[in-house]
Amino acid sequence: MGTRVPVAIVGAGPAGLLLANLLQREGIESVVLESRSRSEIEATVRAGVLEQGTVDLLKEAGLGERLVREGVVHHGIHLRFDKRTRRIDLSSLTGGRSITLYAQHEVIKDLVAARLRAGRAIEFSVRDVHLRDLEGDSPSVRYRRADGTEAVVECDFIAGCDGYHGVSRNSIPARSRVEHTRAYPFGWFGILVEAPLASEELIYACHDRGFALVSTRSPSLQRLYFQCDPADSVEAWPDARIWDELHTRLETDDGWTFQEGRITQKNIVAMRSFVCETMRHGRLFLAGDAAHIVPPTGAKGLNLAVADVRRLAAALAEHYASGRDAALDRYATDALRRVWRCEHFSWWMTSMLHRFPGEDSFHRHLQVSQLEYLTQSKAAATALAENYVGLPWDWTNDNGGGLQ
Numbered sequence: 001m002g003t004r005v006p007v008a009i010v011g012a013g014p015a016g017l018l019l020a021n022l023l024q025r026e027g028i029e030s031v032v033l034e035s036r037s038r039s040e041i042e043a044t045v046r047a048g049v050l051e052q053g054t055v056d057l058l059k060e061a062g063l064g065e066r067l068v069r070e071g072v073v074h075h076g077i078h079l080r081f082d083k084r085t086r087r088i089d090l091s092s093l094t095g096g097r098s099i100t101l102y103a104q105h106e107v108i109k110d111l112v113a114a115r116l117r118a119g120r121a122i123e124f125s126v127r128d129v130h131l132r133d134l135e136g137d138s139p140s141v142r143y144r145r146a147d148g149t150e151a152v153v154e155c156d157f158i159a160g161c162d163g164y165h166g167v168s169r170n171s172i173p174a175r176s177r178v179e180h181t182r183a184y185p186f187g188w189f190g191i192l193v194e195a196p197l198a199s200e201e202l203i204y205a206c207h208d209r210g211f212a213l214v215s216t217r218s219p220s221l222q223r224l225y226f227q228c229d230p231a232d233s234v235e236a237w238p239d240a241r242i243w244d245e246l247h248t249r250l251e252t253d254d255g256w257t258f259q260e261g262r263i264t265q266k267n268i269v270a271m272r273s274f275v276c277e278t279m280r281h282g283r284l285f286l287a288g289d290a291a292h293i294v295p296p297t298g299a300k301g302l303n304l305a306v307a308d309v310r311r312l313a314a315a316l317a318e319h320y321a322s323g324r325d326a327a328l329d330r331y332a333t334d335a336l337r338r339v340w341r342c343e344h345f346s347w348w349m350t351s352m353l354h355r356f357p358g359e360d361s362f363h364r365h366l367q368v369s370q371l372e373y374l375t376q377s378k379a380a381a382t383a384l385a386e387n388y389v390g391l392p393w394d395w396t397n398d399n400g401g402g403l404q
């Protein structure tokens with residue numbers, strides 16, 4: 001059976017769910033198709049750092065009630081190298097901006113709840129999703145429902161929000177797609193630990209044995225990461241080996257230490273930079289990880305997905321309110337400015353903080369010099385801070401944006 005809606009959204013990650021909610025507020029109906037179940041998407045542990053702009057947007061859209069109650073505002077981060085820790089005061093360097101620690105799957109739960117509260121469905125556990133007629137006036141999405149029946153949605157626009165491994169990007173003919181990619185020779189090993197806070201603020205550590213990161217989820221649940229071989233397996237890392245490695249990489253010369261606890265989850269993430277410049281093809285618009293990937297070091301992926309969707313929702317709202325397509329026509333060009341800024345920042349943070357196989361002493365000295373400069377020069381620290389808390393939405397406009 002076919003249905004018709006203005007916008008078909010493929011993927012119920014942060015990008016797809018936020019877009020559905022923002023469109024709903026503009027009175028624009030959509031369907032959301034998701035290949036996983038509700039319990040799976042609400043349980044997948046991923047990002048934790050929300051930029052100031054992301055928090056403000058969720059609040060303005062009436063989606064931030066629990067985030068405001070349970071999220072923890074951080075005003076600084078720590079850089080640790082040569083066994084010493086230096087604080088970057090994010091707020092004083094950016095005119096009072098901050099970041100909020102609130103887990104991605106909690107954002108997902110809030111967005112799903114808001115969508116369902118508004119009486120709109122999300123189709124979970126769909127399969128065999130195919131996008132059709134992208135270059136015509138009436139594209140469609142064919143898929144198989146959880147119960148095995150076939151379905152088709154006809155629409156005016158398709159939003160491809162199905163992440164890096166989704167079908168949307170690859171529905172654009174290869175000859176029309178312009179892509180750029182960089183793989184890194186390491187991955188991140190992530191753990192969730194039942195333990196008290198190791199640090200009030202995040203610690204990014206650069207050690208001779210590799211990068212480590214101390215983050216948090218709640219006063220009793222901590223999130224830690226360390227650089228590993230991308231071909232490593234979780235089984236190769238029994239708890240004792242993990243603790244040894246983390247203690248070594250996080251050690252300081254003032255005796256700082258942290259409490260171990262029960263590890264409740266272990267996972268390995270590959271590191272990649274990727275941009276598909278073709279963020280629009282006919283009536284298909286890509287947003288979030290479907291169009292670009294950053295290595296997680298700068299904590300930008302989710303926030304960049306939010307920035308895309310904010311832009312796309314506004315452009316679609318203009319189309320339906322006035323029939324004007326100028327913002328839709330500019331979508332890819334404008335979104336890519338922020339994408340490339342975040343790509344650079346994430347690549348730069350990654351390059352500065354990780355060990356590269358085969359790197360020489362020259363490379364190592366450059367890293368340490370960069371870290372020293374960052375922690376001693378206000379100008380250098382400001383460059384890190386304003387990117388980390390998130391540049392204003394309109395920072396590339398000549399007549400707007402710009403931190404004081």
Ligand code: FAD
Binds near residue numbers: 034036
């Ligand atoms: P996704 O979250 O990937 O959502 C896509 C959805 O589409 C998924 O639910 C998927 O099941 C669904 N889907 C896939 N294929 C189909 C299909 N064929 N049909 C229907 N549905 C489909 N970002 C930050 O900003 N801050 C951080 O601190 C941070 N830390 C991170 C730490 C780690 C370890 C990792 C792995 C990532 C981190 N990120 C971080 C990145 C962030 O998690 C992603 O950028 C974010 O999830 C992108 O959202 P999205 O909605 O674009 O894509």
Ligand code: DHB
Binds near residue numbers: 047048049202297299
């Ligand atoms: C977290 C993830 C990141 O990629 C990062 O840079 C900081 C924190 C986290 O999961 O808490």
